Amino acid sequence: MNYKRAGLCYPHAGRTVRGYRNHQVLLGNDTTIEEKLAILANIARESRRSNKIFLSYEECTGNKKTFSNLPALVELINEAFGAGCVKVVLCIRNHFELAESSYAQFLKGGLYGINHKNFFKNDGAAIGEYFEFVHRKRGFYPFSYRDIFLKIKEQLPETSIRVLSTERSDLGGQDITEYLDQVLDVQPKDGFADLLRRWSGKRPPTRRRNERFSVKSLAALQYAYSRHDPHECQRSRNKIAAIFEGATNEFCESVSVSGDLFDKIYTYQRKDAVFLNSLAGSFNSVLSVPRKFEENRDRRGTIMLSPAEKDKVDKVLRK
Template identity: 30%
Template sequence: MVLRALLPRRRRPRQVWLHIGLPKCGSTTIQRHMAEAYEQHLQLGLCYPQSHRSATGYRNHIPLARLAAEDLPAALAEIEAEADRHGCRRILLSCEHWTNAFYTGRLAALAEALQQQMPDWQIRLVAYFRNPYDLAESSYAQFLRAGLFGIDKPAFFAAGPPGIGRYLSCFEENYGFPLPSLLGFAQMLQAGLPAGSLILRSNEPADLDAPDMLSDFCSLLSLPPPAAAERRNSRILPRKLAEIEYVQTRVSQPVYAQLRPKLLKRDFTRGAPPGPARGSSLHLSAAMAEEITRRLEAERGQLAALFATRTDALCAARRQDWSQAELLDEEARARLRKFIRRQSP
């Protein structure tokens, strides 16, 4: 016992953690918490660098994600210097862009630059996954609002009537696998990253030992759990999403970008009661849901072997009414056309 006490303790290796999404899987909750707890976490040896991090908004590392490969070494030197100033042996970088625009997000280039510029640091990448039924519908909603997965919005709206079915087809054409295929995402990430560096986790609370995804993430990084439930992003009602979708069939994307703030704020319902919850173009049909169910059954075993968490809830089939309805009548469309005429430059 005396000899052991005299021996120097082995320090844990320095680590760089990359939280890479996936999109619509709670990344903003993690980023908000890490930004707000920046000072507290410095005292615990973890740096969520302010270098190459957005100062406002999501406060993620999208400035780093958008850098050209030749600019990464200098950026990583600044990030390492910030961690060293505070005596931190762990660094966390977080941005959805590394997966929601995988083929242009330079994730593989960043992993390679980290290995070259910070060879004494252990690299760990973590991605959280969401139940694919929810992922498909939430992804289309985000695409309508501001784009997602690098799908060309002008080309999408120029090609004909929009809808979640055509959106899913565009994704598969671009990426080579269906968006609801969790195995497709996992294999895409594994193929471009150092062997053994990627950690895949469910964000479904029933699959986790912690109460929720944020608590699970904090545990993974040896951080204290959040003191209280974090705020969630506000959700847009299906009727408003239908309005957003329709307006983009009438105007160019630059004009939509100018109209969007007023479109989001204005109530076009004229006091009408809430309509159906599932829009005919916004939400999965019964046939689409059945296809996802078949795919989940085929992938379930492989996913369980790849994931570091349980996957029972992640792969659970949704039991619900998949019926759809038209959310905008001609009167509503006429009001939206009038809004466009009055507000367009």
């Protein structure tokens, strides 16, 4: 299903078949110029009856290798479909929510191209250290949207860039997929919300598809990475999480935003406020401090796994 009848093509060519169904292959270093040209030729055939083509890759700006490939890809697209045809849509969320979610995703499977073994080689690696590690490797913090926007603009000075909040209250109660339908002038029955329903077994698009593990499960993954092969930890993440099924979503300093990290995020959020308020659209929820994070600001404490719990985690990874 690529919505050609609505004038929109979300092409199968170059798109992953599982997970986020994105087009990361077009930005990958492992894809040759010839292969990218072949994918674009297939996209051109798919989109013959469309006047819009939508490509996506959530991690584009967070991965140094793929981000550096962006100008070359845009040049190829302009050559294939016409000069100036590319427009960039940068979707952003609340800074604090992004930070905790990003670190959880890193623990569950990886993010921003950061090598788990390198990060966890020093015992005690935690969420604050993670973002400093990302900053050293990537040159910016993922929660600094102005910096990301400027880096894209530096790479693509002639390309139109639009920034959208993904927060429902900033979109008049709509889901981002429903809002994108409006931005792209696509009828809802032919748009992204319908696409997600089909992919997710007709579940309503309001349901979260990437649910986070409990805080204790994330603390257990930290323990696992510090002592076992990272690939095995990723393969066994659901089994590790199952050990702590039903655990309350407690605070844990090593995986929750608090202290110095809270202050750093808040500082960048205030800087972003000046930038975002100069753009079209609402960003009030993006620029808010959710109650949970305000309450955790000065909290301290770490969830300690008992010897028996550590033994259970070790057994899962030794099987």
